[in-house]
Amino acid sequence: MEHQSQRYLSFVDLMGLEQRYRAAFVNSLTGFKSVALIGTINKERQTNLAIFNSLIHIGANPPYIGFISRPDSVDRHTLSNIMETGYYTINHINESIYHQAHQTSARYSREISEFDATHLTPDFKLGFKAPFVKESHIQLGVQFKERINITTNNTVLIIGQINQVYFPNNCLCEDGFLDIEKAKSITCSGLDSYHKTERLARLSYAKANKETSLAKLGYIE
Amino acid sequence: MEHQSQRYLSFVDLMGLEQRYRAAFVNSLTGFKSVALIGTINKERQTNLAIFNSLIHIGANPPYIGFISRPDSVDRHTLSNIMETGYYTINHINESIYHQAHQTSARYSREISEFDATHLTPDFKLGFKAPFVKESHIQLGVQFKERINITTNNTVLIIGQINQVYFPNNCLCEDGFLDIEKAKSITCSGLDSYHKTERLARLSYAKANKETSLAKLGYIE
Numbered sequence: 001m002e003h004q005s006q007r008y009l010s011f012v013d014l015m016g017l018e019q020r021y022r023a024a025f026v027n028s029l030t031g032f033k034s035v036a037l038i039g040t041i042n043k044e045r046q047t048n049l050a051i052f053n054s055l056i057h058i059g060a061n062p063p064y065i066g067f068i069s070r071p072d073s074v075d076r077h078t079l080s081n082i083m084e085t086g087y088y089t090i091n092h093i094n095e096s097i098y099h100q101a102h103q104t105s106a107r108y109s110r111e112i113s114e115f116d117a118t119h120l121t122p123d124f125k126l127g128f129k130a131p132f133v134k135e136s137h138i139q140l141g142v143q144f145k146e147r148i149n150i151t152t153n154n155t156v157l158i159i160g161q162i163n164q165v166y167f168p169n170n171c172l173c174e175d176g177f178l179d180i181e182k183a184k185s186i187t188c189s190g191l192d193s194y195h196k197t198e199r200l201a202r203l204s205y206a207k208a209n210k211e212t213s214l215a216k217l218g219y220i221e
Numbered sequence: 222m223e224h225q226s227q228r229y230l231s232f233v234d235l236m237g238l239e240q241r242y243r244a245a246f247v248n249s250l251t252g253f254k255s256v257a258l259i260g261t262i263n264k265e266r267q268t269n270l271a272i273f274n275s276l277i278h279i280g281a282n283p284p285y286i287g288f289i290s291r292p293d294s295v296d297r298h299t300l301s302n303i304m305e306t307g308y309y310t311i312n313h314i315n316e317s318i319y320h321q322a323h324q325t326s327a328r329y330s331r332e333i334s335e336f337d338a339t340h341l342t343p344d345f346k347l348g349f350k351a352p353f354v355k356e357s358h359i360q361l362g363v364q365f366k367e368r369i370n371i372t373t374n375n376t377v378l379i380i381g382q383i384n385q386v387y388f389p390n391n392c393l394c395e396d397g398f399l400d401i402e403k404a405k406s407i408t409c410s411g412l413d414s415y416h417k418t419e420r421l422a423r424l425s426y427a428k429a430n431k432e433t434s435l436a437k438l439g440y441i442e
Contacts, residue, residue: 007390008347014284014383017431021397028399029361031255031313031385032408032418033278056277056289057254060247064236068277068287073336092252095421099433106427117429124360126229140250146373152380153280153364159373162235164252168229169228176242177411178249186421187253187408190398192436197253197408197416200316206327208338212320215413 025165028190037101037186038067039089039115039122040081040133047122047131048077049114051104053188055090063162065090065142068155077110082158086144087129091136094184098194128164137183139166175180237371249411256409258322259288259342260310260336260352261302268343269298269350272325274409276311284383286311286363289376298331303319303379307365308350312357319415323357334351349385358404360387398423 014022034055040048058064062114067090071080083086093101100118108117115122115131122131133137141164148157171179181197188194202215235243253274261269279285284399288311290300303309314322321339329338336343336352343352346362353360362385392400404436409415424437 005390006387007393009386009388011284011382011384014386015282017397019274019282022284024279024394024397025399026284026383027278028397028401029359029383030276030278030285030286031257031401031406032253033255034252036252054277055251056275057248058289058371059249059376060244061236061240062374063232063243063247063250064374065251067278098421099424102424105425105434106431108429112429134273138250146371148369148371148378150279150367150378150380153285154285155280157369157371157378159371161232162247162250163232165230165235166227167230169226172228173245176238176245176249177414178246179414180249180252180410181414182417187418189418190423192426193398193400193402195402195418195419195429196361196421197410197418200319200407200415200417202411202414203320205341206324208327208329209334210327212324 009057023114024190027115032187032189032195035093035186037091037093037104037133038078039091039133040078040085042081042084042131046110047113047115048081049104049118049120050078051101054169058159064145065140065162066157066159068157071154075179079156079158082144085129088142088144088160089128089130089132090140090142091133092138092183092185094137095186102190102192116176125166126164126197138180138185139193140164141199170219172220174220179217179219245401245411252415253408253410256314256407258312258314258325258354259299260312261299261306262351263302263305267331268334268336269302270325270339270354271299272339279380280377285366285380285381286361286383287378289378292375292377300377300379302367306350309363309365309381310349310351310353311361311363312354313359313401313404313406313416315358316407316417318356319407323413323415333349346387347385353387359401361385376378391440393441397440400438400440
């Protein structure tokens with residue numbers, strides 16, 4: 001990667017780009033993103049499934065997870081279902097289902113469930129209100145906690161508490177790290193690019209007077 | 222991945238975990254994360270560099286990017302510098318510098334710059350106030366826009382406008398997609414696991430009456 005081949009765009013350049021081109025470009029700048037399927041249901045028992053690439057860790061104590069959504073007017077039912085029932089599921093995407101996961105971003109009408117349209121299986125567990133995705137290997141049952149309006153561009157940050165976690169037993173390490181690569185979770189970039197991963201290393205907790213060193217994985221058998 | 226080997230943890234189970242174990246576990250649940258180095262400077266011209274794994278796309282029009290920070294009291298200078306100057310840089314991490322990037326998370330005192338401590342090179346460009354990381358291949362110059370306090374757990378969401386973008390010319394595709402894998406950007410999971418990626422595919426814009434198909438990359442020469 002030679003620096004003389006670097007290109008520069010300013011804010012004015014970005015604002016001058018054609019809208020879809022700018023969306024593709026700016027969505028690439030955040031780096032690799034968390035991508036997952038959010039499962040919901042409304043009071044009429046109509047299920048909904050939608051892909052989101054804006055998941056974010058909010059805190060571990062208590063366990064909170066967030067995602068960014070466009071406002072209700074243009075959102076395709078996920079946000080309104082969450083507001084109606086207070087519960088949703090977050091399901092990791094793996095290599096076997098990423099085509100189907102991407103397809104949930106199509107604009108289906110409210111009476112069509114994306115579970116049916118994409119042949120993914122709704123999985124109701126332990127009486128949890130919202131449907132999990134059976135084909136997903138890491139599944140979170142989440143309870144709505146807080147809705148934060150982002151006034152600068154009229155999006156919302158939805159924060160929920162993790163009430164249920166399902167994960168493959170052979171992916172848990174001794175120190176609590178869950179090896180999501182071993183669980184076949186994938187990542188995405190931009191609006192439509194999906195990637196599997198290859199671990200470079202786990203690194204030890206960084207200290208000021210010490211060089212970074214490798215940490216072991218140490219799976220629990 | 223057989224379902225009979227799935228394990229379950231409830232909210233009560235999570236709250237009962239030892240604190241560091243819970244942090245490692247819950248930080249793994251979000252999926253693969255955007256990871257980058259944020260460069261800042263204070264009024265006394267003291268530079269600071271810190272790794273963040275909580276970057277999030279906020280919007281493309283205008284180009285806004287966000288990240289989650291712990292409150293000022295425990296943050297190591299990034300937030301206070303942004304509030305002081307209004308500018309910061311976001312720099313993608315590649316395989317050549319991820320050890321150094323991770324090392325910036327050590328608790329250095331304010332008078333020590335993480336640029337010096339980790340042997341990364343501050344790069345001041347086009348009169349932009351904050352330092353970029355010279356060894357990074359994709360570099361964003363960002364202007365602070367909004368600080369949102371997340372009351373549920375006392376963290377903050379910092380939103381900024383992308384004023385400058387530097388990227389390798391051979392990574393831009395015809396439709397605006399920037400191939401960050403080709404630019405060698407990496408991803409992370411949990412608190413300390415770093416991963417390179419391998420593209421599965423770009424998928425076409427999803428439509429309700431049509432099967433998902435592959436999209437071409439189409440680099441601009």
